[in-house]
Amino acid sequence: MIVTISRQFGSGGREVGKRLADALGLEYYDKQLVTEIAKSTELNENYVSEVLKNGGYRNYVFSFGRSIPLVSGTPNTITDILVAQQKIIKAIGEKGDCVIVGRSADAILAELSPVRIFVYADQESRVKRCRERAPEGENLTDKQLIRQMREIDKGRKKLHDLFSNYPWGDKDGYDLMLNTSYTNIKSIIPHLASLVCDFHVN
């Protein structure tokens, strides 16, 4: 069984993925994919992370509500990163029994018919969630935070749509779309896990 989780920034998609993997006894892949891509391309891990977050090449990163210039990387490294990402995700997919969060895995593994989940929430809930999980010292205004959330989702959409017939967040590309604004992620997991198994059968 392969489950892919796409998610709006701040919607709790990563929590859904991690808990779902635990409930179903599946391997969980998320940020460690960035480490693997960095190793494989011999690029700096932060750089790979920023490129994937921003949806392609930029000579600056958007962080803590400010633009910070990037010192490494060229447009050519983008293809290296994308090639490595595809190769690594395909290898994970072939092993099977996993939950993969982000990284366009739904599109890259389309032939293996993963159960495709999209997690989203209203803006208020996402802001609240980001605030609760903000790193020490982050001091963004709501406006800066919302702008950052939008930028990140724009980057996710940009990279995802490179690989998919379905636009990121468009229902037709998913089996299940879950709004986390009015529910507690921890408590829905057992039911969601059972539901996911039914999608896997067919």
Add this chain to the structure above:
Amino acid sequence: MIVTISRQFGSGGREVGKRLADALGLEYYDKQLVTEIAKSTELNENYVSEVLKNGGYRNYVFSFGRSIPLVSGTPNTITDILVAQQKIIKAIGEKGDCVIVGRSADAILAELSPVRIFVYADQESRVKRCRERAPEGENLTDKQLIRQMREIDKGRKKLHDLFSNYPWGDKDGYDLMLNTSYTNIKSIIPHLASLVCDFHVN
């Protein structure tokens, strides 16, 4: 608890609603609403049904792939129908403990915080489902059937969007979106029912 089901034509939304109501011990409302609207407005039931299906006034109905002229009704009856629909759905919502399929109930009952589900499927699955359930003697080409499905969904969208901030089928207006293309509706119901209860709590 109030559950509203919006659905693409042919996606099995009505089956999801009926089975969910049975599983949760809730009242189920669907086509009988048309009967009640017809009684309340003293209009012909078929006419009310066609107006609601087409999303407003037309002097013809689209049926069996052909346009058939309508003999009754004027643009003025549309408001009568909408007023009656709203009144009847509000009364049902106030009693609570129900599943309502269609009729913009998600928007009309927004203040009562229903659990809002959207059921959809890919075109191929919807065509297949329509064929299996076609009335005796229906003999549409795929092209005609697809055109009819689109017209009906266009009508649903039109009426829904009169009452809602969220466009019909847009994820932000729903708590859960369910793609029935690759699953068996009957087998997912127990899990879906549990999931719905968790959305109700919050």
